[in-house]
Amino acid sequence: MLNDLYDEIKLRKEQPKEGSYTNYLFEKGLDKILKKVGEETTEVVIAAKNDERELISEVADLTYHLLVLLAEKNIPLSAIQTELQNREGKLSTTRDRKEISDL
Incomplete structure (x- = not known):
């Protein structure tokens, strides 16, 4: 599904459709x-404090806009998939993370 949506977004970039x-x-x-x-x-953060349906809707909106961003920057969706695969199985502990106040 995400691949299809990303492909459609790239198609719109290459072949604009009025409206x-x-x-x-x-x-x-x-x-x-x-x-x-x-x-x-x-909106995702706010929806997470509300109801599940709103959260699902806002995550879908965010996902779409992230895919548009990737297409704008000419980053293939496969690059994200590869990055996630590279992280699979790696141990991450809280001591490896910056404190929220340090971000």
């Missing part, structure tokens, strides 16, 4: 795409 929201984002450029990713991230 397409995806093309609107590409036309506005990276700053607009980043703004939407930020907005959707905040």
